[in-house]
Amino acid sequence: MKIAILSKGSANYSTKRLKEEALARGHEVRVINYAKCYVTVESGNPVIRYEGQEIRDVDVIVPRIAASLTKYGTSIVRQFEMQGVFTTSSSIAIVRSRDKLRSTQLLARAGVGIPKTVFARETADLDDVIQLAGGAPLVIKVARGTHGNGVVLAETNKAAKAVMQAFYVEGVSFLVQEYIAESAGTDIRAIVVGGKVVASMKRQSLDDDFRSNLHQGGEGTSIKLTDEERKTAQKAAKAMGLTICGVDMMRSDRGPLVLEVNSSPGFIIEKVTGRNVASVIVDYIEQNARGKRRKDRVGA
Numbered sequence: 327m328k329i330a331i332l333s334k335g336s337a338n339y340s341t342k343r344l345k346e347e348a349l350a351r352g353h354e355v356r357v358i359n360y361a362k363c364y365v366t367v368e369s370g371n372p373v374i375r376y377e378g379q380e381i382r383d384v385d386v387i388v389p390r391i392a393a394s395l396t397k398y399g400t401s402i403v404r405q406f407e408m409q410g411v412f413t414t415s416s417s418i419a420i421v422r423s424r425d426k427l428r429s430t431q432l433l434a435r436a437g438v439g440i441p442k443t444v445f446a447r448e449t450a451d452l453d454d455v456i457q458l459a460g461g462a463p464l465v466i467k468v469a470r471g472t473h474g475n476g477v478v479l480a481e482t483n484k485a486a487k488a489v490m491q492a493f494y495v496e497g498v499s500f501l502v503q504e505y506i507a508e509s510a511g512t513d514i515r516a517i518v519v520g521g522k523v524v525a526s527m528k529r530q531s532l533d534d535d536f537r538s539n540l541h542q543g544g545e546g547t548s549i550k551l552t553d554e555e556r557k558t559a560q561k562a563a564k565a566m567g568l569t570i571c572g573v574d575m576m577r578s579d580r581g582p583l584v585l586e587v588n589s590s591p592g593f594i595i596e597k598v599t600g601r602n603v604a605s606v607i608v609d610y611i612e613q614n615a616r617g618k619r620r621k622d623r624v625g626a
């Protein structure tokens with residue numbers, strides 16, 4: 327098959343691994359920098375151009391869209407969808423996953439456990455928001471943050487109020503969340519491919535940071551999930567309409583709580599767990615790309 331990996335960096339580890347595995351199976355693989363693609367939109371003829379040439383005859387795209395380029399990147403994914411090309415993540419599911427409010431709404435609707443969350447933008451009712459979220463300590467998050475940036479722990483109600491006021495001044499939407507103290511500094515990343523968990527690791531922050539993101543200096547170790555955790559990850563992926571994703575969860579006293587579902591999960595987990603995630607994704611492509619295009623059924 328002709329597989330196009332939509333990625334900004336061909337040197338990126340995940341991109342390299344996907345390319346390597348797909349080539350090893352005899353596929354034709356091309357890495358396309360979607361940021362440099364341009365499209366012509368005319369009735370019945372969706373064209374995509376790259377480096378002065380039309381991109382044609384692609385069977386499958388694997389989008390690896392950076393958070394900073396969600397809008398443009400997903401419009402390129404959508405253009406491939408308009409051509410009927412099989413994609414491992416639909417444009418709408420990627421957009422959904424980049425919005426923490428939308429994600430928490432969908433996860434909650436599906437009955438997936440999430441930390442108690444209040445969402446606000448500009449409000450004079452800061453005390454009410456604080457009370458609703460359960461009072462300090464509270465975690466406050468920018469609605470569109472990534473890699474742990476824009477996630478703040480407010481240890482007192484006063485601090486929570488000050489952080490919210492700062493976000494308010496900047497005009498950003500934010501989430502106020504109960505602080506899951508029992509697993510502070512640790513979370514679980516589970517990779518789901520085609521509805522099944524294929525690799526999982528625990529991430530632990532190495533300093534006293536409550537955020538365990540590897541980008542914030544966290545360290546990953548392989549772990550075995552409980553049945554409940556595996557089911558939760560699978561349910562979360564389904565709720566988001568993502569067939570390939572990384573589900574982040576915390577182990578709490580009341581069971582697994584999902585923090586977010588990542589539509590372009592990194593492959594560092596392969597090094598941590600020894601699982602060949604890229605190969606499982608190529609399996610998934612081989613088994614699904616020729617079939618009927620799946621409709622997005624999330625509806626929100």
Ligand SMILES: Nc1ncnc2c1ncn2[C@@H]1O[C@H](COP(=O)(O)OP(=O)(O)O)[C@@H](O)[C@H]1O
Nearest residue numbers: 441465471472473474475503504505506537538
């Ligand atoms: N409610 C919470 N309670 C305790 N720790 C949290 C909570 N929410 C997030 N964290 C910690 O902060 C990290 C980043 O939060 P997350 O919501 O995943 O944002 P990002 O999209 O920036 O990764 C998590 O991996 C986790 O370690």
Ligand SMILES: [Mg+2]
Nearest residue numbers: 473474574586
């Ligand atoms: Mg995260």
